[in-house]
Amino acid sequence: xxxxxxxxxxxxxxxxxxxxxxxxxxxxxxxxxxxxxxxxxxxxxx
Numbered sequence: 001x002x003x004x005x006x007x008x009x010x011x012x013x014x015x016x017x018x019x020x021x022x023x024x025x026x027x028x029x030x031x032x033x034x035x036x037x038x039x040x041x042x043x044x045x046x
Contacts, residue, residue, distance in 0.1 A: 001022075003021070003022070029042065
């Protein structure tokens with residue numbers, strides 16, 4: 001599947017933090033809950 005995103009912030013999150021933006025924000029936060037670093041486990045958009 002090819003997803004094209006014109007929103008730089010979403011694309012950057014997907015690339016930099018290896019986030020799967022096809023998942024819900026709740027799922028991403030749950031997966032990142034034990035990770036350290038700024039913004040981990042606090043994603044609000046997916």
